[in-house]
Amino acid sequence: MGCSDSSFIKDKKSPKVIKAATIIQNWYRGYSARLKARQRHALTVFQSIEYADEQSQMQLSNFFSFMLENYTDEREEDPELIARLFGCNLPDTREDYVKMIDVPDSYDGPRLQFPLTFTDIESLIEGFKQQKILHPHYVLAVLFEAKKVLMQMPNISHISTLLSKEITVCGDLHGKLDDLFLIFYKNGVPSNENPYVFNGDFVDRGKNSIEVLMILLASLLVYPNDLHLNRGNHEDFLMNLRYGFTKEIMQKYRVYGNEILKILEDVYTWLPIATIVDNDILIIHGGLSESTDLNLLHRIERNKMKSVLMPPIPSDGDSAIDLKITKVGSEKIKTSVSLSDQLLQHEWEQVITIFSASNYYEDGSNRGAYLRLSFNTLPKIFQYQVTKATHIRPLYQRVNTVEGSAIRMLKERIIARKTDLVHAFELYDRNKSGKLSLSQWAFSMESVLELNLPWRSLSTRLVLTDRDGNVDYMSSFQNIRIQKPVKEVHSTLIETLYRYRSDLHIIFNIIDTDHSGMISMEEFRTMWKLFKMHYGVPVDDSEVDELANKMDLNKDGSIDFNEFLKAFHVVHRFDPSRKSNKPVVQE
Amino acid sequence: MAEDREWESTETAVAELHKKIKEAFEVFDHESNNTVDVREIGTIIRSLGCCPSEGELHDLIAEVEEEEPTGYIRLEKFLPVMTEVLLERRYRPIPEDVLLRAFEVLDPTKRGFLTKEELIKYMTEEGEPFSQEEMEEMLSAAIDSESNSIHYKDYITMMVVDDN
DSSP: OOGGGGGSSSTOOOOOHHHHHHHHHHHHHHHHHHHHHHHHHHHHHHHHHHHHHHHHHHHHHHHHHHHHHHHGGGTOOOHHHHHHTTSSSSHHHHOHHHHHOOOOTOOOOOOOOOSSSSHHHHHHHHHHHHHHOOOOHHHHHHHHHHHHHTTTSSSSSEOOOOOTOOOEEEBBBBHHHHHHHHHHHHHHOOOOOSSSESSOSSSSSSSSHHHHHHHHHHHHHHTTTTEEEOOTTTTHHHHHHHHHHHHHHHHHHHTTTHHHHHHHHHHHHHHEEEEETTEEEEEETTOOOOTTOOOHHSSSSSGGGGOTTOOOOTTTTTTOOOOOOOOOOOEEEEEEOOOOOOOOOOEEEEEEOOOOOTTSSSSSOOOOOEEOOOSSSOOEEEEEOOSSSOOOOOHHHHHHEEEEEEHHHHHHHHHHHHHHHHHHHHHTTOOOOOOEHHHHHHHHHHHHOOOOOHHHHHHHHHHHEEEEEEGGGGGTTTEEOOOSSSOOOHHHHHHHHTTHHHHHHHHHHOTTTOSSSSHHHHHHHHHHHHHHHHHHHHHHHHHHHHHHHHTTOOEEEEEEHHHHHHHHHHHHHOOTTTTOOSSOOOO | HHHHHHHHHHHHHHHHHHHHHHHHHHTTTTTSSEEEEEGHHHHHHHHTOOOOOOHHHHHHHHHOOOSSSSSSHHHHHHHHHHHHHHTTTTOOOOOOOHHHHHHHHTTTOOHHHHHHHHHHHHHHHHSSSHHHHHHHHHHHHHHHHHTTTTTTTHHHHHHHHHHO
């Protein structure tokens, strides 16, 4: 199209040109900043919701204590129940049982040979890259062997970077196999020369928790002195119920899932609690508080801690140690000033939080990182991000994805509190105009939902506002509703069951010890009564009963609780108020 | 009296602005101690709807920084300055038509587009030049890979809609 010279303006320094360029740059910087702010807002939404979830876990944990207290009276009538509920003793699945599980010739996944060597680790990595499912025979074998090795370990391992060994520390992986592969790619696979510490939360949320766990445990078996695993709060059968690992196992292992879960429960309790490097650096999931006594941590019988949500049930003969090590998600590494062997009292100098699951909330939400420690030097941090795309997507697309996901999540919270929210709105709206000021709307949202969020900034994505900046508050509930499993049922009941569905799921699962998916109506009613009492929900017992009946889930005095809870879900409608005609990319 | 009502509504308006500014600030307050990294102040100010030039931004930062710059900006200092900015409606955003005319200045033969090379040259050599990162970021969304050019009219329409 002609000589390129002619398309350039002859006098580049003309003030018009400079002004034009400045205008475009100015505009672009503003636009880009607003995109980044939206991205930050989305992240804030995810974090707030996650924090609120952790609070509700505390509530669940209190409920178990409450249940234990209130059931003690009934102990005489049903001593079985307590034992079942708090699983003092797991029914033994013997090792020879594992050996009886046949691996057919047709199985084309990784085959392991015990004792494991590095070829088995490579075999697993290769196999998982090709999306093979490891045969349950090997899963169970690895779990059994891992338990034996872990049982030999103290609560707190001491390792050293002398002898020029650099140690790599990784944080939460949460079942993100791609992140683990990326770390191995950048940093090398574990070996005698390449030691690793994995600081808990290997599982839950991501869809390859079992694969991640298998690689880590296999590596432990091959290099027990150079592969260190600390227990995180997600190495916990109750957390797994809530955050997806249990589901993943039952989906991938339909026949042997239950066996695997049982052994897993046990293996978890044998995971060490912490690692100390060079007597100087403490690596522990969830960090410490001022009142944490490390010497106590050294001494406790860690295998008695079945779950972070449950009070440990001391059996007769135990000392009455009331241990509640609350772990809140992210890990911390602390360096101490003094080099005391006993680590009694410390002025911790510095805390580093390492998180190794990139795109944790959503594609594009965050990078992951790992740390390399070597003798007498500052830790080195390496960051990365997994992406399935072959090129980086433009910023606006990435922001749209993250934001879209965050808003969806937030809307689900909003619809779950519709009754309370409408009540709060109407308190402000004396003349029933259907409108509130932005301030009043924001205040109501915050106080009912108890989420500390930038509501004013988020309002454009959540509600309709008029020219005067007033909010049409009922539009808070547009484009989403909770599915009503049957027609004639109160919204309050539906909302309540939707809101507490994951807590209820956990509770029901605990009662359902044979994992049949069914519990007796009697047990259902009793649990519901206790739940209602403790959580203070304003729902009539008879209503719930009636609902179960109407849903036709009452089968010969038993209720299929998965079906019951599955019925409470939300339906999103495509949001027409988003006038953008760009496709919102969501994988 | 009418004056009182006016004063009252100004008061409310200021209170509202304070809440808005605090909200925007807190999102970047990673340590929850009412400070933000100075490098994020530009983003915060722009997220509140203002479009200062880089030069204007530097002046603003100088106003809100500590006597001895610490790399952090405190909310206490930021709030009053930002409130003034918003009350005075300073640094208004660029209207769409002005933006379009700016592109047209750079495209005097009125082809309707700029080539990738032209865009890079203008954005990184003129005005308040882009950093490499900023340039790459703009290119990833603006450039039509087939023609290796930016059709600025469509681009503007798309961006303005997304920006609300």
